[in-house]
């Protein structure tokens with residue numbers, strides 16, 4: 001184990017003398033931040049809080065010349081992007097400084113959104129438009145013969161997230177700022193985001209995502225805000241002495257609200273070594289030792305979710321989680337203590353929302369900080385913690401409900417493991433009475449039942465003896481023997497104490513691994529529920545499922561803790577900015593663009609669905625967006641696709657539960673049917689371009705095969721001259737936020753076909769609906785609420801229901817009702833129509849072989865109804881007027897899914913955080 005602060009001669013990272021003093025004293029490295037200096041709003045402020053020294057045009061020129069060093073003539077797109085970004089950055093910083101100073105002065109309660117993921121995508125367009133500077137920048141860029149849209153493509157996506165969970169966090173930040181809520185996000189500044197997905201030889205390949213390559217104008221490094229974070233070590237006299245330490249350094253990413261002065265913050269942590277370079281080791285020729293500390297620190301913030309299949313991977317991931325949680329809590333407490341003395345008031349000033357289980361170690365770390373660093377008693381610390389922390393569950397997938405081996409936790413965070421044990425033992429003590437009463441009630445019920453059975457059995461035995469006696473000596477002896485055997489085998493009364501102990505185990509935060517005997521695990525979701533004052537799911541059905549299937553024991557104890565907060569998406573990014581053409585049409589129809597802030601206004605679009613001229617214009621916009629997507633498809637894949645067919649989109653992480661595989665099988669069938677048609681029949685078929693996008697986690701074997709299958713189907717179908725434009729199957733690589741912004745507006749139908757009960761919510765379904773794409777889906781996640789808002793008759797709903805799943809899974813062995821289309825399609829895969837039959841063998845077996853995969857996600861059960869829904873889609877598409885009418889209804893009906901609504905609910909019903917209504921911040 002490494003000693004962090006040794007007395008050896010080293011080159012320490014330069015620190016201020018004050019920092020160095022604190023460091024020696026082993027205290028927090030926090031120094032007063034720049035925000036301590038208040039910037040009173042200046043007189044010349046514009047309405048959005050922007051007080052630039054230079055006008056937009058001059059500032060771009062300035063940045064081009066001095067910051068990125070490119071004169072007008074060689075302003076290549078990336079350089080121009082950088083200059084524009086830096087120019088916007090300066091305006092953001094003005095708004096940011098003023099907001100943060102104002103918040104500090106007013107000292108309202110803050111929400112701190114702790115998340116291992118923030119899938120931000122690009123920032124430029126969003127920042128310019130939220131600051132209401134779109135017109136000015138567009139004008140200034142004319143000089144360079146450029147438009148903002150093109151310049152924006154010079155930015156690399158900040159892909160610090162996997163999918164929905166990370167993007168939700170990003171939408172939430174936008175809404176918090178837009179609603180003037182004092183709130184910060186806290187996360188990790190990964191140097192490489194989610195991997196970049198490429199395609200090679202028909203397979204997914206993963207490449208590093210160098211998103212910081214061109215510099216990042218959207219972040220502000222804060223070397224003055226650093227905290228020490230410890231790992232490993234031991235407990236000495238009850239005190240934790242870490243064996244390794246790193247320094248967390250803050251980077252702030254300003255988050256501009258929509259047309260408001262408020263500019264929130266996303267604070268991301270980078271990890272530094274306390275002693276970056278060991279000169280002594282270097283001089284002694286040990287070069288790798290010289291940079292050992294740096295290497296270890298770098299590892300913590302290198303990549304998003306290192307593969308945790310190995311022990312080292314597990315440890316690194318937990319290290320990441322603890323690293324950012326510890327730094328964020330230390331930071332919050334330090335800022336709190338600048339203005340308050342007594343930590344008992346912390347719950348009035350801070351709420352920590354844990355985004356899934358990744359930040360759950362916050363429960364133990366807040367306890368540790370309060371007890372060990374600030375001298376509070378255990379009970380006082382617990383009272384504070386459980387008033388400050390809330391937890392959102394985002395999945396019911398067992399593999400994503402984190403359980404850390406006690407072994408790993410005890411090694412990496414010995415003090416936290418000790419605290420978790422104490423939390424658990426207090427928790428179990430507190431419920432022993434409840435559990436005992438439950439066992440007693442169960443025993444009483446089963447005793448009465450047993451007594452009845454025993455009485456009946458005794459009667460039967462008596463009768464048997466009487467009958468045997470009549471048959472003579474031998475029969476009587478045999479009957480007596482049987483009776484005594486039966487009596488011996490009769491159930492003994494259960495031991496209450498054992499039963500209570502067994503039952504308590506099911507409530508325990510620390511449990512035995514059901515697959516590895518003897519291995520103890522910490523169930524992080526249970527820790528989160530016990531430590532939080534509120535627990536929520538992310539769609540109505542999901543919030544019910546977590547109550548009945550995931551946390552039923554906890555619901556018994558504190559039913560009031562469980563809530564629902566149906567997800568939402570920011571209408572700025574996901575409608576106004578990604579689809580300016582449709583937005584303009586909506587604004588024209590409604591006579592105002594207020595809908596961007598108040599999404600309920602979209603409902604006023606409904607009557608326009610009945611207006612044929614409006615429908616024609618609506619279709620025109622869709623056509624334009626399809627054209628842009630067709631162009632992207634050509635660039636990325638080489639396939640030429642027409643803009644006439646229906647655009648059918650299936651984009652999301654690749655996962656068996658999301659059933660891209662079922663879609664692929666249906667496309668094989670579609671291909672087969674088209675092949676078998678006569679030319680006359682083909683002329684009547686509804687042509688489709690089917691676009692898939694999504695990343696398969698690098699260690700997810702089946703998901704990668706699903707990607708390969710889609711690519712292979714595309715290869716065969718798209719090159720079949722008989723098929724032509726009737727069907728194209730495209731896998732668009734590297735699906736990310738920016739691709740989504742291009743794809744979603746072009747969609748006519750979008751697929752959300754997870755096995756019912758598995759998709760917590762989905763958020764792309766909301767984005768598609770708002771952009772007027774029709775939905776084919778199961779009764780799962782937010783599809784249900786979209787159906788309620790849009791009218792189920794307007795969706796293509798199919799498949800089994802969530803409450804049928806358990807039974808159907810049990811019955812899979814006996815399933816025989818295979819749809820012949822399904823069987824024939826799979827046969828085509830196995831026989832090599834799409835190449836590489838051996839490679840796909842496992843994939844086919846996963847849904848056909850009862851010993852290998854066992855069709856866990858019930859493709860066979862749902863296939864026939866899925867095909868019926870597909871037929872209904874084709875049928876409706878023939879009627880373009882009705883199709884467009886529905887498309888308008890979708891946009892008009894789904895304003896509910898604005899993340900402004902979601903955040904408003906969190907703020908009122910969980911966080912108790914309120915918008916600031918100071919004179920400087922009032923909306924006009």
Ligand code: NBG
Nearest residue numbers: 164165394395538760761762763
């Ligand atoms: C995802 C769910 C989605 C949901 C998002 C946001 C994880 C662990 N969960 O259904 O799969 O929309 O979270 O809540 O990524």
